[in-house]
Amino acid sequence: MTTYASPVTVIGAGLGGLTVARVLHLHGVPVTVYDADTSAEARNQGGQLDLHEHDGQLALQIAGLSEEYRAIIHQGGGGQRVLDRLGTVLAELPDDGSMTRPEALRGDIRRILLDSLPAGTVQWGRKLTSAKPLGRGRHLLTFADASTVETGLLVGADGTWSKVRPLLSAETPVYSGMSYIDVHLHDVDERHPAVAKTVGAGAMYALTPGEGFLAHREVGDVVHAYVVLHRPLEWFSGIDFDDADGTRQRIAAELAGWAPELISLIADSDTGPILRGIHRLPDRHRWHRVPGVTLLGDAAHVTVPGGEGANTAMLDGAELGQAIAAHPGDPETAIAAYEEIMFRRSEAEAVAARETVDLIFGPGAPHGLAALINGTEGRDNPTIADTGGRSSTV
Template sequence: MHRTPARTPARVAVVGAGPGGLTCARVLQRHGVEVTVHDLGAAPAARDQGGSLDMQAGTGQYALRAAGLWEKFGALARPEGERTRLLGRDGKTLFDAVPPREGQGNPEIDRGQLRDLLLDSLAPGTVRWGHKLERAEPLGAGRHRLHFANGETAETDLLVGADGAWSRVRRLLSDAVPVYTGVTFVETGLNEAEARHPELAALTGEGTMMALDDNLGLVAQRNSGGHIRVYAGMRTPEDWHRRAGVDLAEPAAVRAALLERFAGWSPALRGFLTETDTGYVNRPLYALPVPHTWEHTEGVTLLGDAAHLMSPFSGMGANLAMRDGADLAQALAGHPEPDEAVTAYEKILLPRSTEAAEGAAEGIESAFAPDSAEQVLAHLTGRH
C-alpha cells in the first residue's frame, strides 16, 4: 500500500543552546530531522555554565535516555551530590540526608559537563554561535524569517523558542514578561575547597547545604573539581544595592553589605560570605506569571524557561527544559503533520509546567519566610 511520507518540517530552527534547545536538537537528529540551533554566545564556552544539576527520573533522565546519552551521563554523574543538609542560622544541623521524596536516584552533573555532553552529540555545525536573535518576522503559513544582531537572516518552517528567561521568540505568542520574585541571590564560590577552605567544605558536606532563617539563606553546593558554589539569598527589593549605596563592582562593598544582612548568623556560616575566590555576582530571581499559556500558533512554539521561567526552588527548571525538548522532538518525529505534533506537545507542556511553576512559587515563599527553617525542614522530612 502506498503511504504518504511523513511531512516533517524542512527547516526546524531552535533558538537557544541551553539544556532544552540542545536536547531538542539531539533527539531530532536521532530521528533524522534536520535542525539548526542559533545561540547568542560567541563560542561554546563563552560563558560560565555554573552550578550542579540533579537529573530527575521523569524529566532530565527521561530526556537523556531519549537522547541516547544515558551511559555517557553515568560516567560523569555524581550520585553523592544528592545529599542535602539544612542548618539553622546558629550553624546547628537540622537535617542531613538524602531527602526521601527526591532521593530516588537523581545523580548530579555540572551544568558545563551536561552542555558539553549534549553539544558533542550533535552533528558538526548544528549550532551557529554568535547568532543573537533580534526578532522573528512571520511570513505566513507558519514560516518565519529570523533576523540576527550580526545582520544575517534565516528562514524557518518551525521556530522553536528555547531562548531562556528573556526569550525573543516568546513575543510571537504572549505578552508575558518575567516578574521579580522578591528574592535575590548573590553568587560567590570557593576553589579547591578541601585544601583552601576545609571548614567550609566540612560544613557543606558532600551535596548541598542550606542555612535558612528570617527571609535570608545561604546555599552551598558541591560542584566537580573541588569547587563549591555559594548563594547568599535575601528577600529584598530588587534595587537593594542602590538603596544601600553599594557598588556591585566593588567586592569589598558587597561583602560588607552581606555581612551586615547576616549579622547574628554563626561565624562559621558567615565564612561563606568572606572567603570568596570568585567575587560576587548579583542575581535577582524572576519568574513568569503562573499559569503562562498561549494560543497555539502555526510554525512557532516554546520550551524550557522561555515557556515557563520559574524560581530555582522548583529544583527542576533544567530538567523540565530537557523533557520539553525531548517531547517536542519525539512528537515531530512521530506525527505526519508538524502542526499536529506541536499541538500535541503543547497539550502536555502547558499543564505540566503550570504544576511545576506553582510548586516553585510555593517553594520560594517558604524558603524566604520569617520561619523558613521550620517550613523547609517540614518539607524535607515529608511533614508538610
C-alpha cells in the first residue's frame, strides 16, 4: 500500500535533517521525516560538538533555538591541549568562555531540535531501502517494512551511505585510509584519575604522524576517546570487535611505547570499542539538477573530520528550509538556489578538512598543532569533531 507524504519528505533525523524540518515548520510548510532508528533513544548520538558562530550556531538562530542551545552548553569544555606520545603537554589553550565555538553534546542538540517539532513529524523505524523516480519530480520510497511512500520534494539527509544519493550522483564514498576506535570511560575522577588528569577539562590531542588519541571531557564525569589509526580496511577485518577485551588488548598493543595514561584510554575503557572507518566523497562533489530531490550534510559532501561536519549539515538544512519557504510552489527554483551556495561551501570545507587532518596527523605531528595552539602559526585553531553518527562502521 502506497501512502502520500507531506509536500516535503526528509530521509534522516540527524542534525541536518531535523534542522530543515524545524525551519520548514516555522514557515508553515508541512514536512515528514523518516528515520531508520526505532526511537530517538535507540542509540548513542556521539560525543561533544563545538558549534561555530558562522554555521552551526547560525543554523540554530535561523531555527529559532539559540536560547535552548545556550542552556545545554558544556561550560569549560572548550579548552584544548596537545601532548606527545610520552604524555608531555606541548600546548594548552583554556576555555575562554566565549560563544565562538562552545561545546555541547550532539544528543542534546538533537533533542532540542526534536522537541521543537510537532508530534509525529518524525516517523521512527522507517529504514529506507530504495528510492525510485516516478517522473514530474516525484519519487516512490520503499522501506524495510515493505511500506511505500510517494513523495513531493525529497531531501536526502541520510548520511554517508545515503540511499537517496544515487538519484543524483553515481559517486560512492571511498575509504580515507584512517579509522577511529571509539570508547568511553565513566566516573573518571574516581575510577580513572590518571586519565582525568591527562585529558583535563576539555579536548586532548596526543599525536604522532599517522596515529594518536583524541579525547574529550564530557558532562557527567565521562571521557569520550578515539584511537586514530591509519591502517587499511583489511587490517581491521582481522580484529573481532565483538570480543571487547580482545580488541582492547589488540589496539593497546599496537600503541606500545605510548604513555600508560594514554594507553589506558583504550585498555581500561568502560564501553566496547566501536570501529568507525572514515570515508569521503570527492572534494568537488556536484550533480546536475534532478527535479524533486536534493541532498544535505554527509549525504551531499561527507569528508574527513575537520571540525565542520555537523556545522555544515545544520547550515545546509537551515538554508534549504529558507529557500523552500521563499519559493512556495516552485521547489526547483528553491533547490537550485540552495545547491549553488551549498556546492561552493562544501568544496571549501572539504579542502579545509583535509588540511586540518594533515596538520594534526601529518609528518610534523604533534608539533604543527602545538604551534598553532601556542599562537606561533597564523590560522584559526582547528578541531576534529566527534564522528559518532557520521562515519561508517567498517
